[in-house]
Amino acid sequence: MDLGSAQRSVLELLGAVSPGDLPALLDWMRTTRDFDEFIQDNNDIILRNIAEDLRNCLPLETMLSSEQVAIQKIKQQPQPIIHIDAFLYDDDFIDSLCEKGKMSRNYCMVCGSYQTAPLGFISHSFSALELKFIYQHVLPDLSGKVLIDVGSRLGPVLFVGYLYSSALQLHGVEMNQDFCQLQEMIIAKYKFADRIKVHHANICTQASLLQNADVVIMNNVFEYFLDRSEQASWGPAVSLYSQSDVIQGLLDLRFASS
Template structure:
């Protein structure tokens, strides 16, 4: 049989499979699938005609807003891909998203004075939204309260902590804060854990390279598995290192460095202070380098027992971000605004 005949048979088989698939959908499912299929076909079409580029031309589009801000669109197809990664990770890690051998430290500060091992729950913000947490509570897999006097109604809300950025924060990070700043650049994520910053950066931007630096071997293996499974290895790299072992990442290679509350829950104060001083020393060698922190750099330095204003003077200047711009299709509620306002951007001077 000729190659043309083989292709013809494959085409007809694909058509039959497609018709069989959509015949299983009800009206509501069909409309949702229709939107997804169109987005996926458009994405694939662009890739066929732009094989020598990492991402599609749509990523170059910038929408000018009244406040002169920039917005980087993300296709439904890419959001669907990120959703599949999230679903996959949920099946691989516990609800707390903690590594088997991981030990966390409750910060000894005023902000966390009421937090203890008994009343603190770790729920990963990348894997679970507030609605997801509500659903888990309804199913009895989580509780929002704990009993002060066992078997009584004297209860108190649990404290919830996440060690990953949420999808909403990542959308704001890449679609707004870094919208016109990372094409062909190198992004370094310190303490990459599950890889949330890396996967979303791969899908949402034209960054040339995304490097995750992670000290925990279990998390490194998990990220490497995900990078391989979802074919991100051409642009995503995982390093099983302490950031202090690779100063060249900060003083030579990186254009953007992301730090999501990276040291506070994992190191005692003297170690935190040592790492922050190292980061300051090395990043100061690369003028124009962008630093992204969640929460603010001022807050993280203060929580580490360091003089924030003094250290930041001559090191960085904050880039003011517009949190209340009409960036997304749906208007953000107060909780979502509070969520994205944790994202802060700085430039090394």
């Protein structure tokens, strides 16, 4: 159906609606999100497909048995918290899981009672929306630039950067081999290898990579993933950033300097 035919069909459909219901229908058409899948650009569709691919490879909490440091630190928190990867599960997705009984936003403070409290939610990844904002409004033009994501995990910084920036090269440095393999799976499937490269390494061993970086992304790389001795080794690595580097991250430098 071409545009003209589609427009005529919509007008005919609206003309068939009872006058009393027409205002409510028009208001629904203005406010509903049911049309989102028809107006999102192709890059958003690719990101949704990537998230689905990764969800199919991981448990709901997106934590792996090989992440012992992170698992132990989550267990040590004074209040119950749940790890949900923000790139894989946005708020609407979490709401749908709660409605299906697969997840809860609350926990019972006294077993069997109505006395409940909100569960804490943490994510070790930026959401797709956050990353699009960073690339489109926070970072400068990345044409000809090299970006490094420290602790690239599932690769969302790299994938969104590929689709929404003109960065020449996007490097992910990840210590966990399982996550490196998942990133490589996505890179191969979506043909991102011309600009994305994943390094299975500790960033402290990547001096030449850091020295050539224009932008370094760090998202909570200290608190949950390194023990104290490893945190202390970050001082020399941080000193490798040149003064022209842009460092964008959510991190607590107390863990690196204490």
